[in-house]
Amino acid sequence: MPEHRMPASRDGSVVLDIGGNIGALVVEVSGEWLGREPDLVPVGASAAIMHTEVRERHVDGEIRYAAVYASVPAGEYTVAGLTPIFTVEGGRVTESKPLVDH
Numbered sequence: 001m002p003e004h005r006m007p008a009s010r011d012g013s014v015v016l017d018i019g020g021n022i023g024a025l026v027v028e029v030s031g032e033w034l035g036r037e038p039d040l041v042p043v044g045a046s047a048a049i050m051h052t053e054v055r056e057r058h059v060d061g062e063i064r065y066a067a068v069y070a071s072v073p074a075g076e077y078t079v080a081g082l083t084p085i086f087t088v089e090g091g092r093v094t095e096s097k098p099l100v101d102h
Helices: none
Strands: 022-029 039-042 055-059 062-073 075-079 086-088 093-095
Touching (some): 022 086
Parallel strands (some): 022 093
Antiparallel strands (some): 022 062, 039 075, 055 062, 075 086
16 A cells, blocks of 8 residues: 655644643754654653654745654654754744754
8 A cells, every 4th residue: 555645734734732841843854854754752762752744844935844743742852863952842833944864
C-alpha cells in the first residue's frame, strides 16, 4: 500500500495546543526533508516523545518546509538528524531558522 503524504499547509491551517507548561516547536528544514517524520527527543533522554511529518508550508507567498510539533512540554530537545538544541517554553512558539541536516 503506498504511503500517504499530507498536502501542503497554508496560513492558519495548523492548530497549536499551547499554554501553561506546553509550547510548540516549528523547525524549518530544506525541501529534501519533505515527507520525513523526524523524532523529537528530550535532551538527556534515550527515546523520542513524538514525531511529525515535514510538510510543504505556504507562508506569506513563500514555500517553506517545516516540522511543526504542536504541543510540547517545556524543556530542551533535539530533532533527529539535526545538530541544534531547541528550548521550548510553555505558552510560546519556538521557531528555528532554516536548517539542514548534518
